[in-house]
Amino acid sequence: MIKSLSTDATLANAGLSAEEQDLFSNARPTAYEPYSIKAVEDFANWCRANSLWILAFGTGCGAIELRPLMTARFDANRFGVAGRPTPRQSSVFIIGGYSSVKTLKRIVRSYEQMQGPKFVIALGICPVNGGMYWDSYNTIKRLDQYIPVDLYITGCMPRPEVLVAGALELKKMIKEGRCDGANRYVENFDWYKANQKKVIKKWDMPDYNW
Amino acid sequence: MNSMLERLSKEFRVTDIIERHPGLTTLTVDKDVAETLLRELRDREGYTHLNFMTAIDYIERGHFTLVYMLHNYATKSSLSVHVNIDRVNAEMTSIHTLWAQAWTYQRELHELWGIDFPGSPRVEEDFCLEGWDEIPPMRREFDTVEYCERTFTNREGRGTVNPREHMAEIIFPNRGGDK
Numbered sequence: 001m002i003k004s005l006s007t008d009a010t011l012a013n014a015g016l017s018a019e020e021q022d023l024f025s026n027a028r029p030t031a032y033e034p035y036s037i038k039a040v041e042d043f044a045n046w047c048r049a050n051s052l053w054i055l056a057f058g059t060g061c062g063a064i065e066l067r068p069l070m071t072a073r074f075d076a077n078r079f080g081v082a083g084r085p086t087p088r089q090s091s092v093f094i095i096g097g098y099s100s101v102k103t104l105k106r107i108v109r110s111y112e113q114m115q116g117p118k119f120v121i122a123l124g125i126c127p128v129n130g131g132m133y134w135d136s137y138n139t140i141k142r143l144d145q146y147i148p149v150d151l152y153i154t155g156c157m158p159r160p161e162v163l164v165a166g167a168l169e170l171k172k173m174i175k176e177g178r179c180d181g182a183n184r185y186v187e188n189f190d191w192y193k194a195n196q197k198k199v200i201k202k203w204d205m206p207d208y209n210w
Numbered sequence: 211m212n213s214m215l216e217r218l219s220k221e222f223r224v225t226d227i228i229e230r231h232p233g234l235t236t237l238t239v240d241k242d243v244a245e246t247l248l249r250e251l252r253d254r255e256g257y258t259h260l261n262f263m264t265a266i267d268y269i270e271r272g273h274f275t276l277v278y279m280l281h282n283y284a285t286k287s288s289l290s291v292h293v294n295i296d297r298v299n300a301e302m303t304s305i306h307t308l309w310a311q312a313w314t315y316q317r318e319l320h321e322l323w324g325i326d327f328p329g330s331p332r333v334e335e336d337f338c339l340e341g342w343d344e345i346p347p348m349r350r351e352f353d354t355v356e357y358c359e360r361t362f363t364n365r366e367g368r369g370t371v372n373p374r375e376h377m378a379e380i381i382f383p384n385r386g387g388d389k
Contacts, residue, residue: 141362202341
């Protein structure tokens with residue numbers, strides 16, 4: 001259990017007993033620092049770019065395009081893309097399409113449980129401006145108000161070739177060091193949390209799910 | 211089929227028997243005998259399969275119409291039973307004792323239309339909407355665009371284009387349009 005982080009009285013689980021505090025995060029998220037030697041940081045970025053393990057959580061209709069992507073015709077595995085079952089082992093979260101408010105709560109929880117440098121790819125037009133569900137009471141319109149997004153791939157749904165092009169673009173961005181979504185989340189944590197709580201009305205989880 | 215419908219219309223006061231197309235007939239029945247009619251159709255007339263259960267909001271007429279779609283595998287015909295219930299205090303007897311899958315449809319109807327089914331399993335639990343504090347959203351007095359503008363923000367730079375004008379003026383300017 002992480003006990004070295006400082007307690008923050010502003011988090012909702014601040015006044016709990018010692019046993020219960022261990023069950024929740026008792027600190028705000030911390031940003032990760034890049035390596036001080038540039039060559040090491042470049043090597044680390046090269047490693048992260050060539051090992052894009054995605055979280056196998058099909059959040060919306062984009063998941064239907066991920067299935068042919070993993071098969072022999074388009075073969076994402078040659079780019080280092082592999083599906084992992086838990087957020088702990090994955091570094092890329094692909095939000096496939098629309099997010100209903102119910103799914104958004106699980107997306108936030110999964111995103112916060114991912115470790116280290118983590119990247120978000122938003123598929124489709126729905127995370128951009130609401131798409132064809134622009135007037136729906138249950139789907140969000142701008143995904144980057146709730147979690148930081150590194151790459152948008154527009155379409156309805158984008159074909160697997162476009163997803164491959166998007167994976168290559170993400171690799172290029174990571175190698176250049178431009179993908180700092182995790183640090184952006186930490187820096188604007190209060191803003192993201194306020195946006196999330198505005199739509200997710202039944203908030204029965206810790207403020208930060210680590 | 212017709213003899214069955216004649217007998218049912220006498221016994222259960224069934225009205226509005228309309229054959230929509232070969233294989234689908236709709237009829238309307240009162241709320242207090244609806245469950246008995248469904249039981250009779252299931253047990254004696256061979257309509258053993260409940261396809262789905264949904265509601266139509268006739269806001270102008272002031273009632274909901276519950277639609278039970280039944281199917282008979284022997285004669286390969288469908289029968290749609292319509293039951294009108296009040297909009298303000300929407301309540302109907304639960305049919306989860308006739309078909310077990312009805313509990314899911316009844317949960318959806320309770321959450322999205324506000325129709326109560328006393329005794330149906332888990333009907334008070336959240337189904338698709340968590341923490342919903344407005345009126346049931348499938349009711350036609352719920353303005354979904356207004357709720358959307360209140361809760362979610364648009365991305366800047368989003369515009370709308372009328373396709374007909376766009377084509378006439380920009381893509382095919384020399385075609386004359388449809389004058």
